[in-house]
Amino acid sequence: QIVSDYCVQVRELGYRLQELISESLGLEKDYIKKVLGEQGQHMAVNYYPPCPQPELTYGLPGHTDPNALTILLQDLQVAGLQVLKDGKWLAVNPQPNAFVINIGDQLQALSNGTYKSVWHRAIVNTDKPRMSVASFLCPYDHALISPAKPLTQHGCGAVYRDFTYAEYYSKFWGRNLDQEHCLELFKN
Numbered sequence: 001q002i003v004s005d006y007c008v009q010v011r012e013l014g015y016r017l018q019e020l021i022s023e024s025l026g027l028e029k030d031y032i033k034k035v036l037g038e039q040g041q042h043m044a045v046n047y048y049p050p051c052p053q054p055e056l057t058y059g060l061p062g063h064t065d066p067n068a069l070t071i072l073l074q075d076l077q078v079a080g081l082q083v084l085k086d087g088k089w090l091a092v093n094p095q096p097n098a099f100v101i102n103i104g105d106q107l108q109a110l111s112n113g114t115y116k117s118v119w120h121r122a123i124v125n126t127d128k129p130r131m132s133v134a135s136f137l138c139p140y141d142h143a144l145i146s147p148a149k150p151l152t153q154h155g156c157g158a159v160y161r162d163f164t165y166a167e168y169y170s171k172f173w174g175r176n177l178d179q180e181h182c183l184e185l186f187k188n
Contacts, residue, residue, distance in 0.1 A: 007041060007043060007135070010041075010071050010135045011041050011135075011137070013071060013099075014039075014041075014069050014071055014135070014137040015033060015137075017069060017101060018032040018033055018036075018068070018069065018107075018137075019032075019033070021107065021111070021115065025111055025114060025148065025150075025151060026150060027148055027150065031148065032068075032107070032110060035110060035139075035143060035144070035145070035146075035148075036068055036106070036137075036139040036140070036143050036165075037139060037140040037142075037143045038140045039068065039137050039138055039139060039140065040137075040138040040139075040140065041135060041136065041137055041138070042067075042135070042136040042138060043133065043134065043135050043136070044133070044134045044136070045131065045132075045133050046060075046122070046131065046132045046133075046134065047129065047130075047131050048080060048122065048124050048125070048129060048130040048131070048132075049124070049129050050124070050125055050126060050127050050128055050129055051124040051125070051126065052126060053126075060121055060122040061121055062084060062089075062119050062120070062121040063119065063120070063121070064104070064105055064117040064118065064119055064120075064181060064182070064183075065102055065104040065105065065117065065118075065136065066104065066105050066106075066168060066169055066172040066173075066182065067104040067105070067106060067136045067137060067138040067139070068104045068106040068107050068137050068138060068139055069101065069102070069103065069104055069107060069136075069137045070101070070102035070104060070134055070135065070136050070137075071099050071100075071101055071134070071135045071137075072099060072100040072101075072102065072132060072133070072134045072135075073099055073132065073133040073134075073135075074092070074094040074095075074100060074132055075094060075130045075131045075132055076094045076096060077094075077128065077130075078094075078125050078128045078129070078130040079091050079092070079093050079094060080122050080123050080124065080125065080130045080132070081100065081120060081121075081122060081132070082120060082121050082122075082123060083118055083119065083120045084118075084119035084120070084121075089121065092120075102117075102118050102120065103115045103116060103117050103118060104117055104136075105117045105168065105172070105181075105182060105183050106139055106145055106165065106168070108183060109145050109146075109147065109159075109160045109163075109183060109186065110145060110146070110147060110148060111147070111148070111151065112147035112148065112151040112152055112156070112158060112159050112160070113147075113159045113160075114151065117181070117183070119181075138165070139165040140165065141164065141165055141166035141169075142164055142165070142166065143164065143165045144162055144163075144164060145160075145162065145163050145164065145165060145168065146158070146160075146162040146163075147159060147160060157188065158188055159187060159188060160183060160186045160187055160188065161186055161187070161188050163186050168182070168186065171185055
């Protein structure tokens with residue numbers, strides 16, 4: 001029951017964030033939710049055991065998320081999430097009573113590049129195990145991902161061509177995770 005309640009609450013949080021992102025772009029509150037359709041929700045509980053030589057491995061290599069939005073609950077005892085900023089990997093230190101929100105590739109495309117999908121990775125610790133719980137909101141497979149028309153006017157055309165989530169998802173997993181941003185394959 002606890003996990004079920006958590007999933008419902010995290011989904012509602014994700015929908016509320018999508019509404020706020022829509023409004024921040026000057027769009028109707030339910031614009032993103034309508035475009036993404038009946039969104040799937042996936043949850044991953046990640047366990048990273050201690051590793052005596054952490055420099056020899058990553059828990060997860062650098063990547064962006066192919067979905068719309070990721071809500072991450074970090075282990076409060078051990079840091080392990082890093083984000084790429086200005087060419088450097090920076091630690092995202094866990095905060096009590098807080099989530100990490102990652103914008104996914106689909107929101108980058110829908111926002112015509114206004115919002116950016118974040119490059120991130122997970123590293124391991126030498127002497128402590130670490131856990132994280134990631135919840136992913138994913139468009140339904142046939143959702144047509146296209147920059148919102150108001151964001152392509154006034155001389156700044158669509159950065160990305162139209163594509164379905166299923167097409168994107170297939171290309172995303174058909175390549176190495178740490179290659180160039182998969183959205184590059186969908187640029188106009």
